[in-house]
Amino acid sequence: MKQILFLISISILLFFTSCEKKCATSCREFFREIDTTTNLCTDPICEEYQDIWKEIFLQNNGLTEQYFNNHIKILETDISDWNSGTSFSICYNVTIDWAVVRKCDSFIIKINEKETTYPHLFLPRGVFLTKEDIIKVVEWRAFSSGVTKLTFDKILKFNSLNEAMAFLTKQSKVNTLCSSDIYINRYTGRLSLKAYAEYECESNKCIFAELDLINGEVTFRDGACRISCFH
DSSP: OHHHHHHHHHHHHHHHHHHHTOBOSOOSOOOOOOOOOOBOOOOHHHHHHHHHHHHHHHHHHTOOHHHHHHHEEEEEEEEEEETTEEEEEEEEEEEETTEEEEEEEEEEEEEOTTOOSOGGGOOOSSSBOOHHHHHHHHHHTGGGOBOOOOOOOOSOSSSSHHHHHHHHHHHHTOSOOEEEEEEEOTTTOOEEEEEEEEBTTSTTEEEEEEEETTTOOEEEEEEESOOOOOO
8 A cells, every 4th residue: 555655656746747847839829020120211301310320339339330231231210299399210120140039229319398208418498409418318217218238249159049949948957948039138148049938737837938049048937828907
């Protein structure tokens, strides 16, 4: 009898041990298709701030004109009004090896005369801002302004998405991961890969994993797959 109970206990232990790291093999969604359609604003003011954006983008990231031409494609530019003033926005693709990431930046170019926030920046009101002013608002991320941080990388550590996923899956110690996105890490400026999988044996429990495609660093965590709202 003791031997039977022992074998049952071992079986249960093995079941939950194997179950703990076994993930669902079905992936709900793969990468969204990268849009390459261009829609550039031709207003002279828009073109002026596109040039300013490019200068700041290259300067902040230590990138060369040649690097920009080889890896960056501008897709969309626009000028829009909102509560605090007028902002310039730009969307573009960053291509490194086989990976393509779509990014969008924006910054305020004209602050409303009655706007009183960020007084310490001593920015003019009611007139278009200079490049020096834009540098200030980007540095302080004032008025939701920002320019993407991007490292001077030309090749990835992995030869393909499949190779990167195989490495990330092995390092995460699960049998399956579903790739979900390639993005630029806002803190490091490097291209990274996101992936996830749902544990088969636990309801609404997923593993979320990320891989730095430049240096191969892996991070992962467990968490709820879906968050329910109760009213």
